[in-house]
Amino acid sequence: MKKIKIVCSLLFITVIFFTSCNPNEIDDVSIYWNTNTLTRLQLNGNVKKVVSNSGKQVDEFNQDGYITKSVYTDTDFSSTTIYNYDSNGKLLSIDFTSTGGKGAEYTTTFEYQNINKYVVQNKYHLLMDGLAPNLKARINDYSRSDYTMEGSNLKIIESHISEGITYRDTTLVEYDGKYPSKITSGELLIDNISYASNGMFLNYTKTTQTETWSSECVYYFKPDNQYLMLDSMVQTSIDGTFTRIDKDEYQYDVNKNMTGFKNYMGEYKYIYSYLDAANNWTIKETQYRPINTTTWGNSTTETREITYW
Numbered sequence: 001m002k003k004i005k006i007v008c009s010l011l012f013i014t015v016i017f018f019t020s021c022n023p024n025e026i027d028d029v030s031i032y033w034n035t036n037t038l039t040r041l042q043l044n045g046n047v048k049k050v051v052s053n054s055g056k057q058v059d060e061f062n063q064d065g066y067i068t069k070s071v072y073t074d075t076d077f078s079s080t081t082i083y084n085y086d087s088n089g090k091l092l093s094i095d096f097t098s099t100g101g102k103g104a105e106y107t108t109t110f111e112y113q114n115i116n117k118y119v120v121q122n123k124y125h126l127l128m129d130g131l132a133p134n135l136k137a138r139i140n141d142y143s144r145s146d147y148t149m150e151g152s153n154l155k156i157i158e159s160h161i162s163e164g165i166t167y168r169d170t171t172l173v174e175y176d177g178k179y180p181s182k183i184t185s186g187e188l189l190i191d192n193i194s195y196a197s198n199g200m201f202l203n204y205t206k207t208t209q210t211e212t213w214s215s216e217c218v219y220y221f222k223p224d225n226q227y228l229m230l231d232s233m234v235q236t237s238i239d240g241t242f243t244r245i246d247k248d249e250y251q252y253d254v255n256k257n258m259t260g261f262k263n264y265m266g267e268y269k270y271i272y273s274y275l276d277a278a279n280n281w282t283i284k285e286t287q288y289r290p291i292n293t294t295t296w297g298n299s300t301t302e303t304r305e306i307t308y309w
Contacts, residue, residue: 025112025114025133025134026116026117026118026133026134026178027178027199030198031198031199032198032199032200032228033118033130033131033132033133033199034133036064036065036066036089037061037065037066037067038061038065039065039226039227040228042227042256042257043280043306044278044279044280045278045279045280045308046063046065046308046309047061047065047278047280047306047307047308047309048060048061048307048308048309049061049306049307050304050305050306051304051305051306052302052303052304052305053072053302054303056072056073056074057070057071057072058070058071058072059071062085063309064089066083066085066089066091067083068082068083068085069081069082069083070083074100076100076101077098077099077100077101078098078099078100079096079097079098079099080096080097080098081094081095081096082094082095082096090112091110092109092110093107093108093109093110094107094108095107096108106140106141106142107140107141108138108139108140109137109138109139109140110135110137110138110139111135111136111137111138111139112133112134112135112136113134113135113136113147114134115134115149115154116134116178117133117134117149117154117175117178117179118131118132118133118178118179118180118199119131119132119133119134119135119147119154119173120154120156120171120173120180120183121135121138121145123156123171123183123185123188123190124188126183126190126204126206127201127219127230130228131179131180131199135147136148141161142160142161143158143159143160143161144158144159145157145158145159152174152175153172153173153174153175154172154173154175154180155170155171155172155173156170156171156172156173156185157169157170158170158171169185169186170185171183171184171185172184172185179193179195179199180193181193187208187209187210188206188207188208189206189207189208189209190204190205190206190207191204191205191207192204192205192218193205196223198225200221200224200228201219201221201228202220202221202223203218203219203220203221204218204219205217205218205219206218206219212239212240213237213238213239213240214237214238215235215236215237215238216235216236217233217234217235217236218233218234218235219232219233220232220233220234222252224256226256227256229250229252229256229258230248230250231249231250232247232248232249232250233247233248234246234247234248235247235248246263246264247263247264248261248262248263249261249262249263253272255272255275255279255281257270257272257281258270259271259272264291265290265291266288266289266290266291266293267288267289267291268286268287268288269286269287269288269296270284270285270286271284271285271286271287271299272284273285276306278306278308280304280306281304282303282304282305282306283301283302283303283304284301284302284303284304285299285300285301285302286299286300286301286302287299
């Protein structure tokens with residue numbers, strides 16, 4: 001049987017953008033890329049703290065809706081992440097520490113510039129990391145990314161340190177006004193990017209191509225004035241003379257919670273049995289069935305404890 005690489009399929013989407021900047025620098029909070037962490041996490045109301053994953057995960061937020069602290073604790077591992085902002089809500093640095101295994105401790109700092117552009121943070125994770133207004137550099141002990149305008153294009157220089165050796169990669173981002181229109185880096189191309197009036201993605205195409213193999217992934221999003229919700233993703237993979245087309249599909253309820261996910265392997269179903277006064281779910285059940293079967297497996301239950309300011 002011919003094997004095809006599946007490089008774009010996402011089992012679930014957790015869109016977490018922590019590098020929100022001062023919304024007054026480009027446009028206002030009506031633009032999605034200027035919203036706070038609560039909006040990115042699809043949390044309603046003035047949330048103060050969320051305890052999830054059987055108490056292992058604790059996230060804290062300030063009264064402006066930005067995450068300030070994230071703690072994960074398990075039997076033999078723990079991590080703490082602190083987010084530091086200036087008085088305008090611009091993210092200045094992230095302090096990360098972990099115990100267990102080799103452990104780690106480092107700080108990532110952020111620098112900004114006045115270019116009136118929404119900057120691609122990570123070409124490989126455009127959906128997950130999104131766009132950041134006026135980002136100039138992201139720096140820690142292990143890597144550095146510099147974002148520099150050259151004419152009407154943005155050049156991203158990424159440096160990564162591994163075993164004392166520095167590796168560098170260059171990405172070119174073309175713009176149509178304030179938003180990226182094309183991203184090019186070696187074998188990777190992201191284009192056909194379209195936006196809603198609030199700056200959210202409507203669709204884009206991600207292509208990876210080598211001499212013998214290629215993958216084209218087209219992402220489609222649901223039009224919405226509040227949350228960024230993936231509607232579907234169609235991947236066309238070509239290996240020599242063999243072609244395969246796969247599709248991921250996402251379903252949501254009236255509260256914009258994801259209720260289903262289906263791809264070439266199977267289908268997930270999510271049931272929200274309790275919503276609190278702010279319309280945030282606190283109990284979610286998940287069921288799965290493999291493709292070409294009619295029987296759902298046993299359900300697993302996830303709970304969240306949410307407190308408000």
